Amino acid sequence: MNKLVQNEMLKLIAKKRLVVIALIIGVLVILFTYAQYKQVQTQREKLGTSDWRTILQQQIVDTTNRLSSSRISDEWKKQLQISLQQQQYYLDHDINPAEPGAPTFMRIFLENSIDLFIPLMVMVIASDLVSSEHSLGTVKLLLTRPVNRWKVLLSKYITLCLAISLIIAITGFLSYAISGVVFGYKGFGAPILTGFHVTDEGLNTSDVKLLSLWKFLLMDLGLVWFVAIVVGTLSFMLSVLIRSTAAGMGVMLAALISGAILSNMVSSWESAKYFFMVNLRLTDYMKGNAPPIEGMNLSFSMSVLLVWWAAALLVSFMVFTKKDVY
Amino acid sequence: MVRSITIIAVFFCLLWLVGLGWAVGDYYAGKPEKVVHEADVSTEAENKQGLTIVALGDSLTRGTGDETGKGYVGVLVDEIKEKSKKSVQLTNLGINGQRSDQLKKQIQQKEVGRQLQKADVVLVTIGGNDLFRSGEGLMDFQTEDIAAIEKKYLSNLKFIFEQIRKNNKQANVFFVGLYNPFIELDQGKEMSKVIRHWNYDSAEVSAEFPKIVFVPTFDLFELKVNDYLYSDKFHPNTKGYRLIAERVASLLTW
Numbered sequence: 071m072n073k074l075v076q077n078e079m080l081k082l083i084a085k086k087r088l089v090v091i092a093l094i095i096g097v098l099v100i101l102f103t104y105a106q107y108k109q110v111q112t113q114r115e116k117l118g119t120s121d122w123r124t125i126l127q128q129q130i131v132d133t134t135n136r137l138s139s140s141r142i143s144d145e146w147k148k149q150l151q152i153s154l155q156q157q158q159y160y161l162d163h164d165i166n167p168a169e170p171g172a173p174t175f176m177r178i179f180l181e182n183s184i185d186l187f188i189p190l191m192v193m194v195i196a197s198d199l200v201s202s203e204h205s206l207g208t209v210k211l212l213l214t215r216p217v218n219r220w221k222v223l224l225s226k227y228i229t230l231c232l233a234i235s236l237i238i239a240i241t242g243f244l245s246y247a248i249s250g251v252v253f254g255y256k257g258f259g260a261p262i263l264t265g266f267h268v269t270d271e272g273l274n275t276s277d278v279k280l281l282s283l284w285k286f287l288l289m290d291l292g293l294v295w296f297v298a299i300v301v302g303t304l305s306f307m308l309s310v311l312i313r314s315t316a317a318g319m320g321v322m323l324a325a326l327i328s329g330a331i332l333s334n335m336v337s338s339w340e341s342a343k344y345f346f347m348v349n350l351r352l353t354d355y356m357k358g359n360a361p362p363i364e365g366m367n368l369s370f371s372m373s374v375l376l377v378w379w380a381a382a383l384l385v386s387f388m389v390f391t392k393k394d395v396y
Numbered sequence: 397m398v399r400s401i402t403i404i405a406v407f408f409c410l411l412w413l414v415g416l417g418w419a420v421g422d423y424y425a426g427k428p429e430k431v432v433h434e435a436d437v438s439t440e441a442e443n444k445q446g447l448t449i450v451a452l453g454d455s456l457t458r459g460t461g462d463e464t465g466k467g468y469v470g471v472l473v474d475e476i477k478e479k480s481k482k483s484v485q486l487t488n489l490g491i492n493g494q495r496s497d498q499l500k501k502q503i504q505q506k507e508v509g510r511q512l513q514k515a516d517v518v519l520v521t522i523g524g525n526d527l528f529r530s531g532e533g534l535m536d537f538q539t540e541d542i543a544a545i546e547k548k549y550l551s552n553l554k555f556i557f558e559q560i561r562k563n564n565k566q567a568n569v570f571f572v573g574l575y576n577p578f579i580e581l582d583q584g585k586e587m588s589k590v591i592r593h594w595n596y597d598s599a600e601v602s603a604e605f606p607k608i609v610f611v612p613t614f615d616l617f618e619l620k621v622n623d624y625l626y627s628d629k630f631h632p633n634t635k636g637y638r639l640i641a642e643r644v645a646s647l648l649t650w
Contacts, residue, residue: 076399076402079398079402083401117486118446118483118484118485118486124485124487126507127487127508128487128488131488131489131491134491135490135492138491138492161507162506232405232409235405235411235412236401236408238408239408264422281422288414288415288418289415289416289419289422290415290419291415292412292413292416293415293416295415368424369424372420
């Protein structure tokens with residue numbers, strides 16, 4: 071088994087996929103760092119200050135004014151109210167919700183890339199892990215060895231999990247290293263609030279607790295990893311089912327993008343919460359944002375994702391062990 | 397090479413698993429901790445440069461109805477910048493539809509108090525929504541209700557001024573009075589009477605405090621009111637806001 075995994079890792083590294091992914095992440099982080107820097111600058115010019123309390127107070131007043139507009143939908147209103155209460159809580163307790171520095175940039179980057187960007191990067195590896203062996207014809211060489219088929223597939227799957235772990239590590243490292251050049255490397259000890267619970271009446275702040283940012287980041291990374299594994303497993307399944315890599319990627323892409331669109335408009339279609347793609351934003355629960363559909367919480371989303379994961383894994387192994395290869 | 401990468405990957409795999417477990421555990425089993433207020437670092441003096449203006453109040457402060465989005469506050473700030481060549485830091489805390497009791501609550505917030513402490517100039521508009529109650533005031537302006545409403549408003553106003561003075565003894569406060577947007581309607585004359593009375597009492601309250609100046613706007617809108625009103629026939633338009641801003645600007649000293 072160990073040898074098989076080593077063998078798969080060798081193939082993966084020889085393909086230089088990880089290097090390509092690291093490059094893509096690097097370029098994007100540079101872009102976002104610059105955008106963020108520009109944003110901070112214009113804000114400073116506009117308000118004439120860089121005092122975060124003044125900026126936050128101004129944001130609160132702006133949100134309040136948006137709430138008083140009669141043209142916004144009820145769901146949007148509720149989300150605004152929740153973020154308003156959160157901002158007020160931060161302000162009342164004298165905690166900066168976005169302490170400047172690379173760790174905060176890393177947090178925001180992770181939170182925003184969990185539902186689309188990281189899954190996309192994972193797909194780059196996962197979607198052709200099996201199907202490329204078909205298209206290159208090397209699958210025959212692999213299967214003529216005196217090894218069980220499920221072992222061959224398992225070694226591929228373990229490699230995928232390892233690669234995903236590496237991708238998350240690369241993302242974390244690059245977003246910290248690159249943004250630190252502009253924002254400074256300090257701030258891992260900054261406090262951040264978690265434990266906001268969204269209820270029917272609004273935001274429940276009775277369970278709120280203070281965490282150091284590094285702890286919060288480790289949790290975020292764990293959640294991002296979990297999402298990446300689930301998405302990776304699904305693309306892995308497609309890679310087993312569909313011989314063409316492009317088709318598998320297309321299906322997965324469509325699912326992911328529809329998820330991003332759906333979570334903006336499904337609030338009235340309740341059964342949509344059983345789709346895996348509207349459950350990807352796990353980090354939002356840590357932050358206490360309103361979920362896209364009422365009644366969703368961390369354990370719900372994780373169970374949904376786990377069911378999809380288990381089903382995908384089962385299908386992959388069943389199909390791969392029974393499939394005729396010619 | 398391959399071996400070491402594999403080992404690193406396994407390490408990260410375990411690390412992320414720990415993170416995941418921690419996140420779930422903390423989300424459900426983590427004990428709520430009392431979030432303690434940090435010591436008042438907030439009052440530290442900032443290196444101030446230029447003028448700090450804090451604007452409080454209702455939609456007039458927000459600038460509702462101004463197509464340029466500035467409102468009288470924005471126009472005023474532009475004017476100060478141009479004339480004094482100083483940088484101006486503006487904090488606009490105006491909220492659409494705010495009544496005096498809501499402003500009373502808002503002004504007691506810690507951060508609002510801190511903003512007031514830094515201010516050189518405080519601009520206030522309030523009372524319009526107390527009196528007009530989004531159009532309802534049109535119907536029953538003659539009844540005795542108005543007296544009760546005004547009484548409550550005046551005590552709120554007094555409280556607001558006390559809060560401002562408590563936080564900041566130096567700043568000049570400009571309290572912008574009401575105009576009559578309904579002056580050309582059928583009962584405009586009677587309405588004007590109520591508003592004049594309202595303004596008079598507001599000016600009296602302002603006079604009790606040092607450096608709180610009541611700025612009348614009634615006369616600005618007395619003739620040709622429709623030229624200066626936005627299409628909702630209630631808020632000023634760009635020209636109307638300019639009038640108010642010019643009046644306040646003429647009172648400013650620097």
